[in-house]
Amino acid sequence: MAWKRLRPSALRTVSKSMCIGALISLLTATIIGIVFVMTIYLGYKTLFNCRYLPLKSIPVRVQWTITISDLIACALFYAWTFMNLLLLFRPYQLKGLKTKLILAGCVIYSLDALYRVVLQVLGKPFYHMSALYKVPLYTFFIFNIFLQNYLIAVSFNLRGAKMATLIGKMTIPLCFTFIVAFIIVIFVYPAYNQKHNEGKLLIAIYSPLIGVALKVISRICVQRLWNITHPGYSYVLLAPLYYMSAVMFRVLQADLESLQSIAILGIIHGAAEVVERSTMVVIDHICHVIRKRTSAPWGSFRTPRRERLMADIAIMSMLYESTAIVSVNGLLYLYQFIYLKDDSLLKLLQSFAITTSVQLVIEWFFTSVSLAIETRYQNIAVMAVTVKLFGEHDGKDTF
Secondary structure, three states: OHHHHOOOOHHHHHHHHHHHHHHHHHHHHHHHHHHHHHHHHHHHHOOOOOOOOOHHHOOHHHHHHHHHHHHHHHHHHHHHHHHHHHHHOOHHHHOOOHHHHHHHHHHHHHHHHHHHHHHHHOOOOHHHOOHHHHHHHHHHHHHHHHHHHHHHHHHOOOOHHHHHHHHHHHHHHHHHHHHHHHHHHHHHHHHHHOOOHHHHHHHHHHOOHHHHHHHHHHHHHHHOOOOOOOOOOHHHHHHHHHHHHHHHHHHHHHOOOOHHHHHHHHHHHHHHHHHHHHOHHHHHHHHHHHHHOOOOOHHHHOOHHHHHHHHHHHHHHHHHHHHHHHHHHHHHHHHHHHHHOOOOHHHHHHHHHHHHHHHHHHHHHHHHHHHHHHHHOOOOOHHHHHHHOHHHHHHHHHO
16 A cells, blocks of 8 residues: 555654653543542532531531532533534534524533532532432433433434434443443442452453443444534544543552552453554444445545544543543542541652552553554554644543
8 A cells, every 4th residue: 555655764753652642641641630630639628528527417507508509510521521522524514503402501500500519508418428329410410311312313404213313323432431331330339349459450450351242332333423523523423432541540550559460450441442453444444344235345444534543543542541531540449548548758759659640650651652553554643633733632531
């Protein structure tokens, strides 16, 4: 092929991959992780300060302060849903629709806020109640997503099966995010906590397989939106699932007892990431053929739209894995410092720096390998997209 004759030397590819890998896995992830830890520290000192105290020991005025703080935080989640649509669609596609989307979000948020306030008036603040009382809150949020997607489908003059298909394709990735979180929290974490170090290591090694099939299905759904969304923005729908999967895995890794186990798990997971990113096109092609029940030539699936989406997904995956390392470790050590108070601040900072550095260096190495393979042997413009749209891409991923 002609593009192979225009490739730079292998040494230049490797050096550039390591530089861009450091930019993604070390610099950007560290900055985002530090901002996240600072935000969580503020939450620990304000919003979560009384969460572990008996309800009767918390003054009513403080209870109302916590409830109001939750209302403000909840408003950001509803605003995030609307902002995702702004990032996903072009401005002309949402012309005349933004007001309806904002109004729909405000109505659902008002019901959510009213429910929280009523519980507080009855002396049963939701943050001290069982999970059953939180079901309406999750219902409001999911209904808001379906309602906004419905308004999008109506604006495109879709009816019946076509409307249901569009809503399903846009909603499935987010629904899979909740499914992954539910499986990890309800089934994996309890089994993980009952094991010793070797058993924990085995569970942490195989637990990422839960999200592999869901990621493939989500990618197929997003690729089927080729006539609705721009290929450079479609990865926005996949961001919650990829970030949730990365965070859930890093929580399991951070809870291992020895640095050796953490390093072994990091190497195994890094190698698995390289294989997953390098075989995305092949896996999606096979799933596409199975879904259509017809054979198709290999080159037919590698359209410019899909290749751009593969590049965006690879960048997003690399950034999220590294960011999850800093965020989860920072959250764990911050929790130990504030609540457990077993060690001094200097000792906790030293342990945090060593553990996080080992994981980040391992992740940087495998990120560089992924960049080199995808650029040199698969002709996917990962490094070109990273260099050209670094600020915009990382800003959207972080949001």
